[in-house]
Amino acid sequence: MLSEPAKIRVEFSKTGALKFISHLDLNRTVQNAFLRSKLPIWYTQGFNPHPKTVFSPPLSVGVSSECEFMDFRMNEIVPAEEIVQRLNASFPEGLRAIAAYEPQSSFSQIAWAEYEIGFECKEDISAKIKALLSGPLEVEKTGKAGTKTVDISPGTELLDCGYDDGIAHLRVLLSCGELTFVGPYLLTGCISDRIEELDGAECFVHRKAVLLADKKTHFR
Amino acid sequence: MKIPESILKKVQKPARYTGGEWGQIVKPREGMAARVAFCFPDTYEIGMSNIGMRILYDVLNKCENIACERCFAPWDDMEEQLREHKIPLCTLENSDPLYDFDIVAFTLQYELCYTTMINMLELGGVEILSSNRKNDDPLVLVGGPCTFNSEPFADFVDACIIGEGEEVIVEFTNLYIEHKKAGFDREKFLHEAAKIEGVYVPAMYKTEYNDDGTIKSFEPIYQDVPRTVRKRIMKDMDKSPYPEKFIVPFIQTVQDRITLEVYRGCIRGCRFCQAGQIFRPVREKSVEVLCDQARKLADSTGYGEMTLSSLSISDYTCISKLTDELLKWTDDEKISLSLPSLRVDSFTKELMDKISTVRTGTLTFAPEAGTQRLRDVINKNVFEDDLYRACRVAFEGGKSQVKLYFMQGLPTETDEDLDGINALCEGVIDTFYNTPGRVKKAPQVTISCACFIPKPFTAFQWEPQCDMDELLRKQQYLKGKIMNRKIRYNYHDATVSRIEAVFARGDRKLGAALLEAHKRGMRFDSWEEFFSYEKWLEVFDACCIDPAFYANRERAEDEILPWDNIDIGVTKEFLLREKHNAHAGKATPNCREKCAGCGANKLGGERACCPSLQK
Structure with a gap:
């Protein structure tokens, strides 16, 4: 037993059926997995003991990811590989622990997220996407204060765009900053609204990386 | 056929349709x-x-x-998508349409789900009427408490399991496998299936009616098909299969915890209660078996809560030992214990201390009726003082809120009995203020009043339900009587209860109404957002069915009832005796005090409470 519980960060992926689990349900699913894993997780001492789990920026329902993070505390030191292995033995399919370590940076330092986006489309429309993303991107954003029009282009950076095998795909950096936050569906909605070939097209979104302000350093 | 992601993104709670939960069992298609x-x-x-x-x-x-x-009913947003894109309703595990299965089984837990069952059959590409199904179509098998009167939905199902299904569902499926090997003939198979104890095949029986609509005769069409179908029970609950693994849903469900089934049946004989009769005789599990099952489920699910389940948990003979044993490890494993419905006469401080870890601040009791006279009529053997004593225990333990369940429209009920509900609530509030050591805040008594619905296999199966106007008047009357703002009065929608009453004691003629309702797009009748009394009245009208014939008519004691061919162990003579006791205001002791001779002991059972079964 440690005198002070150790902080642990687990990096994990969320794919398959798990894409359709909300942030809240993910929390419940992980809590059950903790109990199944029998890892020495630290619990709050109150009337209703629970592990204090903190998750990285919420993922929209329907988006898969290979770079999710959760922080919790442990009462004993357990080797990182063992944490990963025991969690994976308790996680449902679609949830996979990738690595466990002591947190290097705080969640508030997350500035950008890299996404891969694919649209099912019969024609190569990558030039149209490039053109669209080079100018201002005005979208309607509905918040507590009602609907307002905002330009999401300052929080959007196109890294790559191409087309193969019936899929128009792009790689983008989207801002995770509190005021400039751009959710992936804001962008995909904007694209499919303005490019007629994409009207009603099936669209896939995958979070590839979570980065700090320099757009290079991976969050850990 | 997987549901496309574009559709999953459009509906509420897509995780209802994706499967893939922890504990799910996926077997190969082939x-x-x-x-x-x-x-x-x-x-x-x-x-x-x-x-x-x-x-x-x-x-x-x-x-x-x-x-x-597994397959569940899609919510209306998903149903719309399925219909629009012509996607059949599929199971969660392999995403296969219902029409692809050998057997499509439904569990029918309440009457208002019948339309939803028919809708699911249609969405799953299964012919809805049993008589129209072809040789290779799936067999539609139903089970659950509603099959004790299967007549209303008899047209839509091929076979019904009567009673506990653990053994008989396997026997039925194995018989199917045998017949499939030999070249399947639907009619032949059903004829054979009807001979399995606990299986009722509606098509093997023919009903004739009198001019007044009552049943004249109910006969099997073949000599070798039993006239009466006896329900199945698991004789030894310690040996009865119980899962060691539960599926752990991703999204929050109603019972999102480990459910430990402690015993079946109920020693009480409340005269309105169907469960108390159809699950007789009482059969307990031993503490050792329960602890083992609890341990395995805790390890395999990772749930942080466990509930002890049965019809009246405080009546379990070893409740103290069981909770002691469980509490030895549940705290350390971060599992909290909870207990459902408590009886006021067996609720003790000891029990409450043990479950003090439960998160809700409210305790629930069910006095069911407001006066002792009416409680004697319904054989709810609890007294005013029991309630106040139980509440005092709760208040001493730091609770300030109590929830009370009542019924309105019970046989012989008068306005005095309704006044009694109010008086009882006032008494609970007085008890609160007279409890030394109570918390320093205002008490709250929430009463929830259901409308009485006469059910088959109860002492009240012959009774009429109060008509609509009278039910509504009773609700308004009590509303007007309650002056204390610390009493919150909730009551059920009387129109829903009336439709439930129609189907609870319905006969085969109601099949036409279910078909008509289905044609009009009705389903999810237990959901406020979908239920429409007006639509139901229109359906009955279109089918020339008088709902009052089923809901509000008093049955003669010698009338042939639609469920008379089902043998639940408890005899009709006993129920009749109980009816007469009710009208005489005479209570019947519970099974542990004295055997009332209900007849269920002929079914046998280990660790039962029937004196005649105790060895």
Whole structure:
């Protein structure tokens, strides 16, 4: 037993059926997995003991990811590989622990997220996407204060765009900053609204990386 | 057929439709001797809370050559998408349409789900009428408490399981496998299936009616088909299969915890209660077996809460020992224990201290009626003082809120009995203020009043339900009587209760109404947002059916009742005796005090409470 519980960060992926689990349900699913894993997780001492789990920026329902993070505390030191292995033995399919370590940076330092986006489309429309993303991107954003029009282009950076095998795909950096936050569906909605070939097209979104302000350093 | 992601993104709670939960069993499509689609005619959240479905899913999948997959009713947003894109309703495990299965099984837990069952059949590409199904179409099998009167939905199902299904569902499926090997003939198979104890095949029986609409005769069409179908029970609950693994849903369900079934049946004989009769005789599990089951489920699910389940948990003979044993490890494992419905006469401080870890601040008791006279009529053997004593225990333990369940419209009920409900609530509030050591805040008594619905296999099966006007008047009357703002009065929608009453004691003629309702797009009748009394009245009108014939008519004691061919062990003579006792205001002691001779002991049973069964 440690005198002070150790902080642990687990990096994990969320794919398959798990894409359709909300942030809240993910929390419940992980809590059950903790109990199944029998890892020495630290619990709050109150009337209703629970592990204090903190998750990285919420993922929209329907988006898969290979770079999710959760922080919790442990009462004993357990080797990182063992944490990963025991969690994976308790996680449902679609949830996979990738690595466990002591947190290097705080969640508030997350500035950008890299996404891969694919649209099912019969024609190569990558030039149209490039053109669209080079100018201002005005979208309607509905918040507590009602609907307002905002330009999401300052929080959007196109890294790559191409087309193969019936899929128009792009790689983008989207801002995770509190005021400039751009959710992936804001962008995909904007694209499919303005490019007629994409009207009603099936669209896939995958979070590839979570980065700090320099757009290079991976969050850990 | 997987549901496209574009559709999943459009609907509420897509995780209802994706499967893939921890504990799910996926068997290969090929190489199975029989595949069963186990359907629950309500939403995922309700269906996944049902313990019967969990048990049978486990039982069937434990058979090497049988695969069992789950299917739930899609919410209206998903139904719209399925219809628009012509996608059939599929199971969660392998995403296969219902029409692809050998057996499509439904568990029917309440009458208002019948329309949803029919809708699911249609969405799953299964012919809805039994008589129209072809040789190779799936067999539609139903079970659950509603099958004790299967007549209203008899037209839509091929076979019904009467009673506890653990053994008989396997026997039925194995018989199917045998017949399939030999070249399947539907009619021949059903004829044979009707001979399995606990299986009722509606098509094997013919009903004739008198001019007044009552039943004239009810006969099997073949000599070798039994006249009466006896329900099945699991004689030894210690040996009865119970899953070691539960599926752990991703989304919150109604019963999102470990359910430990402690015993079956009930020693009480409340005269309105169907469960108390159809699950007789009482059969307990031993503490050792329960602890083992609890341990395994805690390890395999990772749930942080466990509830002890049965009809009246405080009546379990070893409740103290069981909770002691469980509490030895549950705290350390971060598991909190909870208990459902408590009886006021067996609720003790000791029991409450043990469950003090429960998160809700409210305790629930069910006095059911407001005066001692009426409680004697319904055989709810609790007294005013029991309630006040139980409340005092709760208040001393730091609670300030109590929830009380009552029924309105019970046989012989007068306005005085309704006044009694109010007086009882006032008494609970006085008890609160007179309890030394109570918390320093205002008490709250919430009363929830259901409308009495006469059910088959109860002492009140002959009784009329109060008509609508009278039910509404009673509700308004009590509303007007309650002046204390610390009493919150909730009551059920009387129109819903009336439709439930129609189907509870319905006969086969109601099949026409269900068909008509289905044609009009009706389903999810237990949901406020979908239920429409007006639509139901229109349906009955269109089918020339008088709902009052079923809901509000007093049955003669010698009338042939639609469920008379079902033998639940408890005899009709006993129920009749209980009816007469009710009208005489005479209480009947519970099974442990004195055997009332109900007849259920002929079914046998280990660790039963019937004196005649104790060895």
